[in-house]
Amino acid sequence: MQHYVCTGDCGGESERSKVCESEGCKNEGQPLSECSCTDGFHKGVLDTDHEIDLAEPMDDEDAL
Ligand SMILES: [Zn+2]
Ligand SMILES: [Zn+2]
DSSP states (O other), rough: OOEEEEEEESOOEEOOOOBOOOTTTTTBBBBBBBEEOSSOOOTTSSHHHHHHHHHHHHHHHHHH
């Protein structure tokens, strides 16, 4: 189901498009990002760099 998540610090979620309303969040006042994940991890929207970070150590072991 389509939903919207804040990519800032608050981790906010909404079923409808809106802006982040969390005071102090770096994305406060910014529109939430569309997401359609089914596992609740919002991987398509939230820090996708994390997956790359996890893969790097494996590459290092390969090189040894
Ligand atoms: Zn936020
Ligand atoms: Zn999601």
